[in-house]
Amino acid sequence: MTKQPRPVEELSIWADAQAMLTKARKDGVQTAWDRLEAQTPHCTFCDQGLTCKNCVMGPCRISTKEGSKRKRGVCGADADVVVARNFGRFVAGGSAGHSDHGRDLIEVLEAIVEGHTDAYRITDEAKLRRLAAEVGIAVDGRPEMDVARDFVDACYADFGSRRKAIxxxxxxxxxxxxxxxxxxxxxxxxxxxxxxMMHRTHMGCDNDAPNTLLHAARTALSDGWGGSMIGTELSDVIFGTPTPRFSRVNLGVLRKDQVNILVHGHNPVVSEMVLAAAREPEMIARAKALGATGINVAGLCCTGNELLARQGVPMAGNHLMTELAIVTGAVEAVVVDYQCIMPSMVQAAGCYHTRFIDTAAKARFTGAIHFDIHPHNALEQARQIVGIAVDAFAERDPHRVDIPGQPVDIMTGFCNESVLAALGGSLDPLLEQVKSGNIRGFAAIVGCNNPKFQQDSCNVGLARELIKRDIMVLVTGCVTTAVGKAGLLMPEAAAQAGPGLEAVCKALGVPPVLHFGSCVDNSRIIHLCALIANTLGVDIADLPVAASAPEWYSEKAAAIGMYAVASGISTHLGLPPHITGSKTVTDLALNGLEGIVGATFMVEPDPVKAAGLIDARIAAKRKALGLPR
Structure with a gap:
């Protein structure tokens, strides 16, 4: 008997997603939910982190059952060692992803300094000079490019092996x-x-689980305070520091009368050039000659967040909307760089007239149209890409086009600089609201969405619960689209907050949920926590703050959670990583880290219960600081 698919209402809370899931089934397009169903039930050994493939004496599966002969792998590693090894490599993978993103931005700044590109330039010279001075580079009276050259060297040094601290x-x-x-x-x-970390987890090296996990923390910290932070700061220098502005979100941002180009991935180096090419008069004229009224660039995932924050480019969707955006039949091209891009998008694009275009040597997709983009050729390559999209418009079948719903307005462009500017250059006005209890604390909701959950139910549910409790929420990455579609990124959403937070938001004209950028921009949030802690003369772990990744799925999310906790910010997860096969590792994550780094992980799938855990944490920190409950 063929198993019937689940009702689309159970898969997503969004009407636009439900409509496209229905259309995907009609059009014969497989989605992430279909593939999850085919993969269920999952291997319990893998789910608990008890499989090891680190050498060819295995693979090994470790059993924790009493009397089992498989309590140790061939090498002798027990459950604690295997789980710690796997988690350490998981964190290393995530740290590598975001930090390599940062390295790409250094290479662009280097190309600017060396005169190898005309497409990119330094947009925020003042920030470049502030950053350089902050790390001890002389800036007074020196030419911009000399300062930039020294800062490039300083950034590259953070990736090496000779420093005692980044x-x-x-x-x-x-x-x-x-x-x-x-x-x-x-x-x-x-x-x-x-x-x-890769060395430690080789057979015959680090076989003490707590020691391995301490290095996992160190690896993640090198990303949060190193690679990711460099990526964020250099993106501001090159493309501009975000400022508050308005935009729109959901599949309704696609246009029936225009050439639709979706940019997807994580690095703005490519997407900024695609946007620039799409705005050129010659390209718009070419589109109009084919019957379109113009060219519409919209974002998916974190590349979309980068353009949203700096350019106000609308967001079509987050991780689980990427295939569904193609199913509208209205997308001429999806242009990707790297990370969080489902390989299935190539097959989905093949069901329509959509061109799927990859642009990075480190992220090739079989069946895609490939462009090898570098700083010296980026704009010219982007023009060719936009030309391909424009030409594809002539092949669009209007009978297969279905753009569901109307776009929702959102407010974006918040960052540490824009917050400080709104407060007159000092954190004191904000801290006064915290001390009075109007703002009881802050919570960062970050990360992805995962088909194991009803899409965005936890992301949105947690945000709503927290603002009711006068806890201001900062969001990045895929959560941005979720709370934006829910109307929480507009000043009017203050009416849904508690009375204290509502009053503050109305006075400042801001939403109770602030968009702080892409996933790499979580570095802005830990930096903001450091700024607050330094202002108050306390540790980050003393602050009434918390973080959450309710529907996370990726290695990068694990690295973010690890560097948040190691920085002193307790972090909620909607589901655990693959560590539950080790009591030692699980106990350390949920309990032991508190005594070591002053913060811990919390796991809870229910958003209301999760809000209660975060609320209790913030209440305890307020009490310890002598602040009113």
Whole structure:
């Protein structure tokens, strides 16, 4: 008997997603939900982190059952060692992803300095000079390019092996830096920590689970305070520091009368050039000659977030909307760089007239049209890509086009600089609201969405519960689209907040949920926590703050959670990583880290219960600081 598919209403909370899931079934397009169903039930050994393939004496599956002969692998590793090894490599993978993103931005700045590109330029010279001065580079009276050249060298050095600490650890409160030094987890270099994690998890090396996990923390810190932070800061220098603005979100941002180009991935290096090419008069004239009224560029996932924050480009969707955007039949091209791009999008595009175009040597997709984009050729390549999309418009079948719903307005463009500017250059007005209890604390909701959950139910549910409790929410990445579609990224959403937060938001004209950028921009949030802690003269772990990744799925999310906890920010997860096969590792994550780094992980799939856990944490921190409940 053929198993009937689940009702689309159970898969997503969104009407646009439900409509496209229905259309996908009619059009014969397989989606992530279909593939999850085919993969269920999952292997319980893998789910608990109890499989090891690190050598060819295996693969091994470790059993924790009493009397089992498989309590140890061929090499003798037990459940604790295998789980810790796997989690360490998982964190290393995530740290590598976001930090390599940062390295790409260094290479673009280097190309600008060396005169190898005309397409890119330094947009925020003032920020470049502030950053350079912050890390000890002389800036007074020096030409812009000389300062930039020295800053490029400083950034590259953070990826090496010769430093005792990466440069932005100077932003971290002194108490936290001393704690890291005592534990031996001060991040020294991005590549060094990742390589050492791979070494430690080779057979015959680190076979003490807590020790392996401490290095996982060090590896993640090298990303959060190193690679990711460099990626964020250099994106601001090159493309501009975000400022508050309005935009729109959901599949309704696609246009029936225009050439629709979706940019997808994580790095703005490519998407900024695609946007620039799409705005050129010659390209728009070419589109009009084919019957379109113009060219519409919209974003998916974090590349979309980058353009949203800086350029106000609308967002079509988040991770689980990427296939469904193609199913509208209205997309001429999807242009991708790297990370979080489902290989299935190539097959989905093949069901329509959509061109799927990849642009990075490190992220090729079988069946895609490939462009090898570098700083010296980026704009010319982008023009060719936009030309392909424009030509595809002539092949669109109007009878297969279905763009569901109307776009929702959102407010975007928040960052540390824009927050400080709104407060007159000082955090004191904000901290006064915290001290009074109008804002009881802050929670960052970050990460992905995962087909194991009803799409965005936890992301939106948690945000709504927290603002009711006068906890201001900061969001990045895929959560942005979720809360935006729910109307929480507009000032009017203050009416859904508690009375204290509502009053603050109305006075400032801001939403109770602030968009802080892409996933790499979580580095903005830990930096903001450091700024607040330094202002108050306390450690980050003393602050009434928390983080959450309710519907996470990726290695990068694990690295983010790890560096948040190691920085002193307790972090909620909607589901656990693959560690539950080890009582030692699980107990350390949920309990032991509190006594080591002053923060911990919390796991709870229910958003209301999760809000209660975060609320209790914030209440305890307020009490310890002598603030009213």
């Amino acid at each position: 440069m932005f650890t100077a932003r971290v409160p002194e108490k936290r830096r001393a704690l890291w030094a005592g534990l031996g987890i001060t991040p020294r270099g991005v590549d060094r920590e990742i390589a050492e």
